[in-house]
Amino acid sequence: MNILLATDIVVDICASRPEVGAQAARALRLAGALGHRVWLYVGAVPVLEAALVEALKSQGVAASDSAIRSRARVLLKDFVRDKQWLAALAGEGDVFDADDLGAAQLVAAVARFAGDDILLLTHDEGLLARQDPRIQTPADYAARFSSATPPAVGAFIDLKAQQDHLRPAIERSIHTVLHHGQYVLGPEVVALEARLADYVGVEHCVAAASGTDTLLIALMALGVGPGDEVVTTPFTFIATGEMIAFLGAKPVFVDIDPKTYNLDPAQVEAAITPRTRAIMPVSLYGQCPEMDAINAIAARHGLPVVEDAAQSFGATYRGRRSGGLSTIGSTSFFPAKPLGGYGEGGALFTDDAELAKALREIRVHGQDRRYHHARIGLNGRLDTLQAAILLAKLDHFDWEVERRAEIGARYTAWLNERCPDILTPHVEPHATSVFAQYTVQVTDRDRIAKALGEAGIPTAIHYPIPLHGQPAFAPYGYRQGDFPVAEAAAQRVMSLPMHPDLPEQDQRRIVDALCAAVSG
Numbered sequence: 001m002n003i004l005l006a007t008d009i010v011v012d013i014c015a016s017r018p019e020v021g022a023q024a025a026r027a028l029r030l031a032g033a034l035g036h037r038v039w040l041y042v043g044a045v046p047v048l049e050a051a052l053v054e055a056l057k058s059q060g061v062a063a064s065d066s067a068i069r070s071r072a073r074v075l076l077k078d079f080v081r082d083k084q085w086l087a088a089l090a091g092e093g094d095v096f097d098a099d100d101l102g103a104a105q106l107v108a109a110v111a112r113f114a115g116d117d118i119l120l121l122t123h124d125e126g127l128l129a130r131q132d133p134r135i136q137t138p139a140d141y142a143a144r145f146s147s148a149t150p151p152a153v154g155a156f157i158d159l160k161a162q163q164d165h166l167r168p169a170i171e172r173s174i175h176t177v178l179h180h181g182q183y184v185l186g187p188e189v190v191a192l193e194a195r196l197a198d199y200v201g202v203e204h205c206v207a208a209a210s211g212t213d214t215l216l217i218a219l220m221a222l223g224v225g226p227g228d229e230v231v232t233t234p235f236t237f238i239a240t241g242e243m244i245a246f247l248g249a250k251p252v253f254v255d256i257d258p259k260t261y262n263l264d265p266a267q268v269e270a271a272i273t274p275r276t277r278a279i280m281p282v283s284l285y286g287q288c289p290e291m292d293a294i295n296a297i298a299a300r301h302g303l304p305v306v307e308d309a310a311q312s313f314g315a316t317y318r319g320r321r322s323g324g325l326s327t328i329g330s331t332s333f334f335p336a337k338p339l340g341g342y343g344e345g346g347a348l349f350t351d352d353a354e355l356a357k358a359l360r361e362i363r364v365h366g367q368d369r370r371y372h373h374a375r376i377g378l379n380g381r382l383d384t385l386q387a388a389i390l391l392a393k394l395d396h397f398d399w400e401v402e403r404r405a406e407i408g409a410r411y412t413a414w415l416n417e418r419c420p421d422i423l424t425p426h427v428e429p430h431a432t433s434v435f436a437q438y439t440v441q442v443t444d445r446d447r448i449a450k451a452l453g454e455a456g457i458p459t460a461i462h463y464p465i466p467l468h469g470q471p472a473f474a475p476y477g478y479r480q481g482d483f484p485v486a487e488a489a490a491q492r493v494m495s496l497p498m499h500p501d502l503p504e505q506d507q508r509r510i511v512d513a514l515c516a517a518v519s520g
């Protein structure tokens with residue numbers, strides 16, 4: 001729920017007006033307890049100051065005008081600290097037909113929120129006279145929610161909490177693009193590619209439209225086509241095997257290491273045939289596979305390696321970053337990934353200049369110069385708007401990677417101590433995980449997931465059916481039993497809420513509920 005405070009409420013609280021001030025403060029405490037997000041309208045700042053100065057004067061404060069104004073500013077500064085600023089949009093400027101301009105702006109701002117997910121709190125009679133159920137007094141709000149219970153845990157992945165840290169930077173980035181108007185491959189895409197290449201530690205980064213397109217573009221650049229084979233894992237998101245098949249090649253699955261859920265290097269060599277054109281390991285759940293071993297096998301056979309790093313952006317392997325560990329690295333900026341945008345996006349990484357050129361050309365219809373097409377490609381460009389959002393998010397990313405490691409380690413420590421029957425993720429000593437998913441193994445998963453759901457704790461299964469069991473891959477003739485480790489994991493894995501803003505007390509509730517469900 002979103003709570004927008006009208007000017008009069010802010011003044012009531014800041015000026016400690018008797019009765020109404022206390023009522024409003026109570027409503028805000030309730031909002032805090034329930035996890036409701038409290039907003040102030042940016043366009044109201046000068047009005048707020050003026051109204052608060054008036055209120056202080058009318059209380060008979062004996063001080064100079066400038067002293068009262070400084071007092072008002074100190075009060076406001078303190079008040080806004082834990083609130084969110086709601087930007088004023090262009091459509092909220094032309095309100096000159098209204099009687100009360102400030103009220104009309106707030107009503108227009110309320111209309112931006114979905115349905116009844118917003119309440120505008122006020123005592124203003126003009127606003128309340130509109131009889132809009134989304135406009136209420138603090139006392140109405142308190143009465144309506146006083147017996148509400150806060151959710152045990154917020155979202156499975158809380159992107160709103162993340163946005164609270166980043167709102168000014170993200171809004172500024174988006175507006176910059178709206179003003180320069182280079183919506184396709186604009187300056188933000190170029191800047192993002194440079195930042196990402198630097199972060200991953202490679203020479204070249206090519207941003208693309210999704211983490212599926214990046215896999216496709218990588219395989220096309222390596223010349224994978226009909227009749228070819230690509231060695232990969234069956235325990236992954238569909239896109240990995242799907243893009244191999246999409247090009248007419250055969251996904252040759254190899255079972256996983258039971259500890260890390262990643263491609264088992266010991267089984268890779270046996271899967272290589274004269275038709276093999278590439279090896280495509282996946283860094284599942286946020287941890288890289290044994291890339292040294294996989295690269296060594298690939299080198300012996302003269303094969304390129306494409307790391308599907310869609311879940312592991314920010315992770316390290318022997319001190320180097322995921323994405324920069326093989327011939328080509330591929331990642332995704334889908335919102336739920338460790339570095340998520342607000343839509344689709346992805347990026348490719350390589351140190352090979354020839355390959356980088358091919359990746360760039362394939363991304364734009366195989367074009368090597370304007371309207372000259374050297375090869376077959378596609379339209380796989382990243383939007384400038386996405387790049388602008390990702391640039392803003394990158395500034396906060398190191399903090400997020402640290403929080404992810406911390407939260408993952410805390411889950412593991414608590415679960416190992418309290419319910420040893422649950423298999424927690426194994427992170428290799430020479431690796432770090434960004435915990436795109438925090439995934440455990442449990443027996444009787446359906447019952448446990450149901451119990452957690454009833455306790456208000458969302459869970460997910462990554463992934464319930466290995467790729468070789470998917471109907472879409474039936475033509476390749478794999479059978480149940482071909483990859484027993486992946487099949488067993490698919491029956492038992494369950495992912496817990498995981499995001500950098502997960503509060504410690506939520507984590508405690510999750511662990512309590514999970515341990516209770518397992519022993520119950």
Ligand SMILES: *Cc1c(COP(=O)(O)O)cnc(C)c1O
Pocket residue numbers: 210211212213236237239240282308310311332333334344345346
């Ligand atoms: C998410 C994901 C992809 C696909 O990325 P999109 O950006 O959603 O297309 C590919 N591989 C893996 C392992 C993924 O998790």
